[in-house]
Amino acid sequence: MTSIDLSTSYLGLELANPFMTGASPLGDHLDTVRQLEDAGCAAIVLHSLFEEQISQEQSGRIHHMDPLDRKFATVLSYFPEPKSYALGPDEYLEHLRLVKAAVKIPVIGSLNGTTAESWLAFAKLIGQAGADAIELNMYEVVTDSDQTALTVEHELKQIVADLTRDLKIPVSVKLSPFFTAFGNVAREIERAGAGGLVLFNRFLQPDIDIRHMAVWPRLELSDSAELLLRLRWLAILRGRLRCSLAVTGGVATPNDGIKALLAGADVVQMVSAILRHGPSYFTLMRDELSRWMESMEFRRLDQVRGSLSLSKTEAPSAFERAQYIRTVGQWSSWLGYQAHMSAHEDDEPQS
Numbered sequence: 066m067t068s069i070d071l072s073t074s075y076l077g078l079e080l081a082n083p084f085m086t087g088a089s090p091l092g093d094h095l096d097t098v099r100q101l102e103d104a105g106c107a108a109i110v111l112h113s114l115f116e117e118q119i120s121q122e123q124s125g126r127i128h129h130m131d132p133l134d135r136k137f138a139t140v141l142s143y144f145p146e147p148k149s150y151a152l153g154p155d156e157y158l159e160h161l162r163l164v165k166a167a168v169k170i171p172v173i174g175s176l177n178g179t180t181a182e183s184w185l186a187f188a189k190l191i192g193q194a195g196a197d198a199i200e201l202n203m204y205e206v207v208t209d210s211d212q213t214a215l216t217v218e219h220e221l222k223q224i225v226a227d228l229t230r231d232l233k234i235p236v237s238v239k240l241s242p243f244f245t246a247f248g249n250v251a252r253e254i255e256r257a258g259a260g261g262l263v264l265f266n267r268f269l270q271p272d273i274d275i276r277h278m279a280v281w282p283r284l285e286l287s288d289s290a291e292l293l294l295r296l297r298w299l300a301i302l303r304g305r306l307r308c309s310l311a312v313t314g315g316v317a318t319p320n321d322g323i324k325a326l327l328a329g330a331d332v333v334q335m336v337s338a339i340l341r342h343g344p345s346y347f348t349l350m351r352d353e354l355s356r357w358m359e360s361m362e363f364r365r366l367d368q369v370r371g372s373l374s375l376s377k378t379e380a381p382s383a384f385e386r387a388q389y390i391r392t393v394g395q396w397s398s399w400l401g402y403q404a405h406m407s408a409h410e411d412d413e414p415q416s
C-alpha cells in the first residue's frame with residue numbers, strides 16, 4: 066500500500082491526500098486541529114467570518130442600517146448580537162495565527178457575505194495573518210422579484226474580481242447550485258480570478274413548527290444522498306475549467322469520497338461525517354482510498370481524478386437528458402410491477 070501516491074494539488078497548494086475539513090467549528094479548537102492533522106486531514110477551512118460582523122465592527126452598521134435608527138429595528142433584530150459569534154473579526158485573525166502555528170497543513174480562512182463592499186478588504190488581513198488561501202461563500206437567498214438572474218450573476222462575478230485583484234493568496238468560491246446555467250456561472254467566476262470552486266453550499270432551510278406556529282432554524286447533518294448533485298456537476302465541469310474543484314456536501318463514507326474523485330474533484334471537504342465519527346475518520350478515508358486504488362491497480366491520484374467525468378463526452382446535455390429519461394422509465398416500470406403485484410395479491414398460486 067506504500068507505493069500508492071495520494072498527493073494532490075488544490076489552489077496551488079500541495080496536499081498529502083485529497084481529504085480535508087470544510088468550513089465549520091472543526092477548526093475552532095487547537096486540540097481538535099492537531100488531532101485532525103495527526104489523523105491525516107490534509108487541510109483545514111476555518112469557520113466563516115461574516116460580512117455582517119465585519120461591517121458592524123467597522124461602521125456600526127449592518128447592510129448600511131444604523132441600529133440607532135428605529136425603522137431598522139425589526140430587520141436588525143434578525144441578526145445575532147456581535148458577542149454571540151464564536152470569534153469577532155480581530156479574534157478570528159488571532160485564532161488563524163494560532164492554528165497556523167499549531168499545524169503544518171494548509172489553513173484556509175473563510176469569508177461569508179453578499180455584497181461587493183469594503184468588508185472585502187478584510188481578506189488582506191486574513192492573508193497577512195498567515196492563511197494559505199481564502200474560501201469565499203456568497204450565501205444568499207434572493208427574494209427580491211425585481212432582481213434578475215443577470216444582476217445576481219454580475220454582482221457575484223464583480224465580488225470575485227474585486228477580491229482577487231490585489232490579494233496575494235488564492236481564492237476559492239463556494240457556490241450554490243441554484244443557477245439556471247451553472248456551467249456559465251462557474252466559468253465566469255473562474256475568469257474573474259477564482260482559483261477554485263467549492264460545490265455546493267448546502268442550504269440550511271428553516272422548518273415550520275406547527276405546534277408553536279413558528280419558524281425555527283434546523284441544522285441536520287448531511288448524508289450520502291446529497292452527493293449526487295455534486296457528482297453531476299463535478300463530472301460536467303472537470304476538463305472544462307482549469308481551476309481546482311472541491312466537493313462539499315454528502316461525503317459520508319470512503320466510497321463517497323472515491324466517487325467524488327472519479328467524478329472530478331481535486332479535494333474532498335468533509336464536515337458532517339467528521340462531526341459524527343471524529344477526526345480519526347480521516348485515517349479511514351485515506352486508507353480505504355489507498356486500498357481501493359491498489360485493488361484497481363491505480364498508482365497515482367491523477368489516474369483516478371475525473372476518470373468518470375463527462376470531459377470526453379461529446380454532448381453532455383444529451384447524456385444527462387438520456388440518463389434522466391432512462392431513470393424515469395425504470396421508475397415507472399417499477400411502479401407498474403408494484404401495481405401488478407398488489408392487484409394479484411389474492412390470486413391462487415398457479416401450479
Ligand SMILES: Cc1cc2nc3c(=O)[nH]c(=O)nc-3n(C[C@H](O)[C@H](O)[C@H](O)COP(=O)(O)O)c2cc1C
Nearest residue numbers: 087088089112113202267287313314315335336337
Ligand atoms: C455545524 C456546521 C457549521 C458550518 N459552518 C460553516 C461556515 O461557517 N461557513 C461555511 O461556508 N460553511 C459552513 N458549514 C457548511 C460546511 O462547510 C459544509 O459545506 C456542509 O456541512 C456540507 O458538507 P458535509 O456534508 O460534509 O457536512 C457548516 C456546517 C456545519 C454542519
